[in-house]
Amino acid sequence: MESVKHIELVSSLVPVRASEDYSGHSLALEEIVHRFGDMVALQDIHLNIQPGEFVSLLGPSGCGKTTLLRIISGFLKPTSGRILIDGQSVGALSPKQRGVGIVFQNYALFPHMTVWDNVAYGLRANRVPRGRVANKVGEMLELVQLSHLAKRYPSELSGGQQQRVAIARALAVEPKLMLLDEPFSALDKNLRLDMQIEIRRLLKEQDITAILVTHDQEEAMSMSDRIAVMSQGTIHQFDPPSQIYDKPATLFVSTFVGTCNLLPGKLVERDTSDCLVEVPGGGKLRVANQERVQSHNDVLLAVRPENLRIQTQPGTHCLPTIVEMCLPLGAVMTYEVQIAPNTKVKVTQPRLPGTRPLQQGQQIYLELVSPQACALFPAMS
Ligand SMILES: Nc1ncnc2c1ncn2[C@@H]1O[C@H](COP(=O)(O)OP(=O)(O)OP(=O)(O)O)[C@@H](O)[C@H]1O
Numbered sequence: 213m214e215s216v217k218h219i220e221l222v223s224s225l226v227p228v229r230a231s232e233d234y235s236g237h238s239l240a241l242e243e244i245v246h247r248f249g250d251m252v253a254l255q256d257i258h259l260n261i262q263p264g265e266f267v268s269l270l271g272p273s274g275c276g277k278t279t280l281l282r283i284i285s286g287f288l289k290p291t292s293g294r295i296l297i298d299g300q301s302v303g304a305l306s307p308k309q310r311g312v313g314i315v316f317q318n319y320a321l322f323p324h325m326t327v328w329d330n331v332a333y334g335l336r337a338n339r340v341p342r343g344r345v346a347n348k349v350g351e352m353l354e355l356v357q358l359s360h361l362a363k364r365y366p367s368e369l370s371g372g373q374q375q376r377v378a379i380a381r382a383l384a385v386e387p388k389l390m391l392l393d394e395p396f397s398a399l400d401k402n403l404r405l406d407m408q409i410e411i412r413r414l415l416k417e418q419d420i421t422a423i424l425v426t427h428d429q430e431e432a433m434s435m436s437d438r439i440a441v442m443s444q445g446t447i448h449q450f451d452p453p454s455q456i457y458d459k460p461a462t463l464f465v466s467t468f469v470g471t472c473n474l475l476p477g478k479l480v481e482r483d484t485s486d487c488l489v490e491v492p493g494g495g496k497l498r499v500a501n502q503e504r505v506q507s508h509n510d511v512l513l514a515v516r517p518e519n520l521r522i523q524t525q526p527g528t529h530c531l532p533t534i535v536e537m538c539l540p541l542g543a544v545m546t547y548e549v550q551i552a553p554n555t556k557v558k559v560t561q562p563r564l565p566g567t568r569p570l571q572q573g574q575q576i577y578l579e580l581v582s583p584q585a586c587a588l589f590p591a592m593s
Pocket residue numbers: 248251253271272273274275276277278279280427
């Protein structure tokens with residue numbers, strides 16, 4: 213696998229566009245299907261990525277993220293479907309001709325070359341005149357703030373510095389698209405956050421369209437303009453992070469992104485704007501209408517812990533519950549409460565200084581912070 217990645221890396225470093233402009237390029241994927249033998253790895257993938265947009269492919273292991281990235285780069289030919297860069301089909305083009313830059317998880321720097329030579333590699337391979345190579349490498353090292361380390365070898369750099377070299381090397385060849393394959397997973401948490409901010413800034417400054425593969429939802433949420441949430445070879449939702457979090461399109465998205473309580477319920481009443489859902493224990497919640505569920509049917513109610521409000525007195529639409537456990541988690545208190553035998557939910561509240569936590573066994577009432585703060589899905593058969 214490493215050697216495959218190495219070959220892909222070397223090829224991806226070769227293209228250099230004639231023009232000096234960095235204006236973003238669009239990418240469209242149309243009806244992409246990919247099979248490995250009988251196994252369907254990707255089915256009917258459609259994506260329209262805008263020039264200069266930062267998009268993440270987010271999903272669990274094996275959902276098809278890397279396969280899709282390799283199809284975009286040109287290292288894997290899809291079983292069927294079309295790939296368009298700036299409206300032009302690139303299916304027949306080699307990875308070189310597509311002009312994609314790739315940054316890998318392990319950076320894949322050439323260990324026997326200095327920082328300067330690593331960044332110059334793709335330019336030299338493309339026979340760019342010496343003077344222009346020097347200018348470009350200088351410019352790139354300045355951009356990633358590593359000019360002072362130009363003579364060092366990769367083994368003499370920290371993980372974050374190595375990663376900046378990798379991005380400078382990928383940017384030096386002026387790629388049309390930047391593909392980032394889990395580039396932060398080898399970094400510790402603090403450095404990872406710094407690098408996420410820095411790389412997003414660098415790509416935005418250059419107006420480069422970027423696609424990040426990650427299974428880390430926080431990373432996807434913090435870096436992306438839009439996220440494509442994938443499961444089992446399909447895209448469940450392609451939206452901005454806030455929309456993914458607040459308005460999950462499928463049950464999978466609601467549980468994969470963030471923490472979510474799932475409660476069985478029955479849709480007992482409906483008017484033009486809201487519906488009333490009865491849950492175990494007999495409590496009812498008023499929830500904004502959602503087309504995908506039918507009146508009088510069993511539903512699943514997906515509600516995030518922070519979208520439930522604790523009351524000490526019963527209200528019109530609330531769930532009577534008993535506190536079972538209290539977990540102080542820094543800025544928030546998380547309570548696990550029982551609404552009926554075998555049915556528990558988590559609820560979080562800001563932890564205010566000086567306030568006493570609720571006691572185990574205490575009766576409380578939960579209501580939704582707003583009727584929109586909950587997603588309804590048809591109950592699974
Ligand atoms: N060369 C191959 N031959 C056969 N099956 C493959 C091959 N490459 C990937 N697969 C299968 O295709 C599916 C998608 O794999 P892919 O590597 O794209 O997933 P992923 O989402 O990138 O996973 P991870 O996060 O673990 O890297 C998986 O079931 C995987 O086992």
